[in-house]
Amino acid sequence: MKNYLEINVVRFIHLLRHAGIRIGSGEVIDALNALALLDLSDRDAVKAALKATLVKRPGEQPVFNKAFDVFFAPPEAKEKQSTEYRQKLDEHQQQLEQAGEELSFQGTALDLSDKEKTVYASIPDKDREKLLDYINKTSSGKNVEQHFKPLLESVVKGSLSYWRKSLRDELDLSDRPQTGDQDIDALVDAVGSTGEGGFGSLLEEDMQNIADKDLPRAQALIRKLARQMVARISRRYRQSKKHKQLDLRKSIRHNIRFGGTMFRLRYRSRRVQKPKLILLCDVSGSMARYASFVLQFIYGIHAVVGSIESFVFSEDLERVTESFEQGANFNATMLDVINRSSEWGRGTNLAASLRTLRSKHAHILTGNSYVLIVSDTKTMALDEAVREVSQLKRRVKDIIWLNTLPQQEWEHGKTVQTLKNVVRMYPCNTLSELEAVMRRKIII
Amino acid sequence: MKGRMKKLEATIANLRKTFTDLGYITDEEVLTTVYLSLKLEKPLLIEGAPGVGKTELAKVLSQVFDTDLIRLQCYEGLDENKALYEWNYQRQLLKIQISKETACVEDLEQDLFSEEYLLERPLLKAIQSEKKVVLLIDEVDKTDEEFEAFLFEVLSDFQVSVPELGTIKARQIPMVVLTSNNERELSDGLKRRCIYLYLDYPTVDREIEIIRARIPDIGDKLSLEIAKAVSLIRSDQDIKKKPSIAETLDWGRALVTMEKDRLTKNAVDQTLNLLLKTKSDIDAFKSNIGAVRLEEYVRTEKS
Numbered sequence: 001m002k003n004y005l006e007i008n009v010v011r012f013i014h015l016l017r018h019a020g021i022r023i024g025s026g027e028v029i030d031a032l033n034a035l036a037l038l039d040l041s042d043r044d045a046v047k048a049a050l051k052a053t054l055v056k057r058p059g060e061q062p063v064f065n066k067a068f069d070v071f072f073a074p075p076e077a078k079e080k081q082s083t084e085y086r087q088k089l090d091e092h093q094q095q096l097e098q099a100g101e102e103l104s105f106q107g108t109a110l111d112l113s114d115k116e117k118t119v120y121a122s123i124p125d126k127d128r129e130k131l132l133d134y135i136n137k138t139s140s141g142k143n144v145e146q147h148f149k150p151l152l153e154s155v156v157k158g159s160l161s162y163w164r165k166s167l168r169d170e171l172d173l174s175d176r177p178q179t180g181d182q183d184i185d186a187l188v189d190a191v192g193s194t195g196e197g198g199f200g201s202l203l204e205e206d207m208q209n210i211a212d213k214d215l216p217r218a219q220a221l222i223r224k225l226a227r228q229m230v231a232r233i234s235r236r237y238r239q240s241k242k243h244k245q246l247d248l249r250k251s252i253r254h255n256i257r258f259g260g261t262m263f264r265l266r267y268r269s270r271r272v273q274k275p276k277l278i279l280l281c282d283v284s285g286s287m288a289r290y291a292s293f294v295l296q297f298i299y300g301i302h303a304v305v306g307s308i309e310s311f312v313f314s315e316d317l318e319r320v321t322e323s324f325e326q327g328a329n330f331n332a333t334m335l336d337v338i339n340r341s342s343e344w345g346r347g348t349n350l351a352a353s354l355r356t357l358r359s360k361h362a363h364i365l366t367g368n369s370y371v372l373i374v375s376d377t378k379t380m381a382l383d384e385a386v387r388e389v390s391q392l393k394r395r396v397k398d399i400i401w402l403n404t405l406p407q408q409e410w411e412h413g414k415t416v417q418t419l420k421n422v423v424r425m426y427p428c429n430t431l432s433e434l435e436a437v438m439r440r441k442i443i444i
Numbered sequence: 445m446k447g448r449m450k451k452l453e454a455t456i457a458n459l460r461k462t463f464t465d466l467g468y469i470t471d472e473e474v475l476t477t478v479y480l481s482l483k484l485e486k487p488l489l490i491e492g493a494p495g496v497g498k499t500e501l502a503k504v505l506s507q508v509f510d511t512d513l514i515r516l517q518c519y520e521g522l523d524e525n526k527a528l529y530e531w532n533y534q535r536q537l538l539k540i541q542i543s544k545e546t547a548c549v550e551d552l553e554q555d556l557f558s559e560e561y562l563l564e565r566p567l568l569k570a571i572q573s574e575k576k577v578v579l580l581i582d583e584v585d586k587t588d589e590e591f592e593a594f595l596f597e598v599l600s601d602f603q604v605s606v607p608e609l610g611t612i613k614a615r616q617i618p619m620v621v622l623t624s625n626n627e628r629e630l631s632d633g634l635k636r637r638c639i640y641l642y643l644d645y646p647t648v649d650r651e652i653e654i655i656r657a658r659i660p661d662i663g664d665k666l667s668l669e670i671a672k673a674v675s676l677i678r679s680d681q682d683i684k685k686k687p688s689i690a691e692t693l694d695w696g697r698a699l700v701t702m703e704k705d706r707l708t709k710n711a712v713d714q715t716l717n718l719l720l721k722t723k724s725d726i727d728a729f730k731s732n733i734g735a736v737r738l739e740e741y742v743r744t745e746k747s
Contacts, residue, residue, distance in 0.1 A: 026636055027636055030486070037479075044476075045456075045472070049477075052639045055640065056635040058492075263534065
């Protein structure tokens with residue numbers, strides 16, 4: 001067949017792109033040029049050539065290896081894969097249909113997303129029966145009318161969201177690949193389900209959903225991100241050697257020894273002050289996991305920010321700076337803080353917490369400190385909280401709010417909308433968002 | 445492209461042979477990648493942990509083609525003046541002082557901006573060279589992003605313009621090798637222009653070959669045990685600075701000098717500081733592995 005090689009390579013690249021590897025068109029041409037130089041029957045050489053021209057991040061190598069094996073598999077294996085994939089799709093579709101039939105209220109189906117239905121299909125039989133039983137009882141109860149449906153829906157959704165969290169290690173809720181080419185869909189699915197997608201998948205995962213088994217990997221990733229950031233920021237605080245503005249006075253003084261000939265020039269450079277960070281972590285029930293990630297990251301960049309004061313808050317505020325400065329193992333420290341703190345896992349009262357900050361720790365609120373609040377904005381006494389935040393804002397350089405709610409949920413939250421008007425708010429739901437916000441916004 | 449550039453036709457087989465002759469033991473993937481970079485005349489970007497032989501590869505390449513190695517060591521704050529060219533400012537001043545009264549002003553100006561007063565820095569040197577040289581841009585991740593952008597301009601066109609002199613075009617496109625420790629992610633632009641190679645620590649078998657190639661009078665048993673020991677130490681998560689290949693070789697030479705033919709607990713204790721060079725790493729080794737267990741490990745498991 002004509003252009004057989006080109007078509008195959010392009011299809012393979014298509015697969016790689018869907019697996020999350022960024023490939024430019026220049027690189028495609030490189031790959032084809034490279035293959036022209038090699039013996040195409042030498043599998044290892046072909047693999048090396050494609051790897052060298054297309055995959056340029058160490059983390060992507062496992063994905064590439066897997067994709068290569070899947071794509072350049074013998075025809076029988078490929079056929080098997082494709083059938084398996086179709087079976088999987090059918091099964092999934094059946095599950096959804098069954099769930100849709102079961103989850104209904106007086107004959108009309110409940111308004112649930114496909115993901116919620118998948119969760120429903122995966123919960124243990126006994127608990128599923130219980131839930132179903134509850135739905136049936138409600139829908140057939142006395143005086144139950146159609147407008148009860150939204151109420152039931154929210155109860156069911158609540159229960160499913162609980163199961164989604166407790167089953168997060170087993171569930172596969174990733175969206176089905178949709179490339180418009182079923183063969184490639186099957187391959188993408190096979191590549192994606194290997195579970196060794198490097199760091200890429202973890203970066204985009206809601207921090208709260210990072211499974212326990214992934215924690216070591218997440219921590220390694222945080223360390224790496226923090227190290228890269230240290231390298232980037234420390235450059236900025238180094239005295240600039242770049243020649244910007246001539247310092248005439250210093251130059252003349254310095255060159256007197258050469259008889260006034262301008263032999264060595266002196267330049268002005270601006271001294272940059274390191275920012276101080278005041279970190280307020282919300283540690284009420286749902287927030288604990290986020291807080292531990294954010295704290296780890298911040299302490300990772302400890303070396304380049306001036307000083308960090310950290311507090312945890314829920315109903316009131318508590319200072320935890322010392323615990324983290326002893327330099328002990330991070331996990332042990334974190335555990336220690338959780339055990340010791342009386343604030344861990346309670347309701348949130350931002351207003352009271354900020355009041356304590358202002359009254360008890362007034363000396364650290366200075367003109368060059370940044371306040372970082374890590375919270376999902378769910379607080380009691382909202383109006384008071386807004387007042388406190390605006391008061392605090394006048395005392396410090398800036399307040400930056402890292403919101404752990406996924407950004408698409410922002411518009412539904414009243415607290416988010418109100419607080420957003422007072423402070424700069426950034427999404428901080430995944431590790432990559434955390435990294436992005438730290439990189440762009442903090443150290444100005 | 446003509447002239448005395450290559451005595452040797454670059455093929456994978458030839459590369460394999462000359463690399464081995466020079467004591468650089470490596471695998472097919474590396475050879476293929478190097479070969480492609482030579483043939484496509486694209487810069488070779490090598491990433492990997494410190495001490496896996498990235499810089500060494502460039503040095504070996506210059507030996508293979510019997511040509512000069514021009515090295516640009518990158519560091520924070522490296523700028524065009526240090527990398528490309530600079531006017532010899534002091535010399536120009538002296539010239540002005542000397543010829544203050546005698547020379548004609550226009551001649552002097554012409555004269556001051558001639559090649560005589562141009563300080564060649566590595567990039568310009570590589571471009572101006574008559575021979576096809578190997579240009580090693582070492583630890584490119586240490587530079588600033590602006591410099592990186594400037595660099596990939598030079599690397600895609602292989603020409604530079606000096607405002608006072610005009611454009612200088614490369615006589616021979618140099619073989620460019622960039623290395624990075626991945627301290628910071630390099631820009632997509634730079635990566636796109638390069639052929640990419642990720643070097644990892646060698647496998648136990650490969651490391652045995654390296655040890656034998658570099659330390660000819662080492663015994664079979666000792667080289668096997670050293671390779672296994674180093675691979676175990678590298679796999680320990682708590683050891684921050686993993687032993688490099690060069691350190692493995694130093695260790696091997698030390699053990700040979702001490703006339704050891706097996707790895708024993710005593711020998712390990714005495715020579716550990718050749719392999720691990722910070723206190724925290726040595727502590728981690730002692731608490732996680734320990735000399736006794738290391739000796740047992742290299743003895744019991746057959747590979």
